[in-house]
Amino acid sequence: MPYIKIEVTREGVTREQKQKLIKGVTDLMTHVLNKDPQLTHVVIQEVELDDWGFAGEQVSVLREKGITADKK
Template sequence: MPYVKIEVTREGVTREQKQLLIKGVTALITDVLDKDPHLTHVIIQEIELDDWGYAGEQTSVLREKGITAHRK
């Protein structure tokens, strides 16, 4: 029974976007691991910006300063 947990910051992720994530992750698990989609569980948890941090700061504080995460 695959279990996938997706954590995102609480910033207006829509119901439709969540459905696309659930559908896409389930399809990926089915394709790559040959798992039954009826046994695949996907959990999406939204985290408040005050409860998420990086670089030693809360995300809410960094956003107030106009700082966003950088991709490499």
């Protein structure tokens, strides 16, 4: 009985990427814990940039300064 909530900033995540996240997390629960996919629910929640704070600043402000969440 796994339930997984993924929260990410709303920055153009595509339908295809969401499908990959859902498939990837569900497979992970099966491979690591042998969980039945029929009992695995995944919810993706996109969060507006004004609504996510990091290091005391809104992400919208960080983005204006050119600071991204991209892997270097």
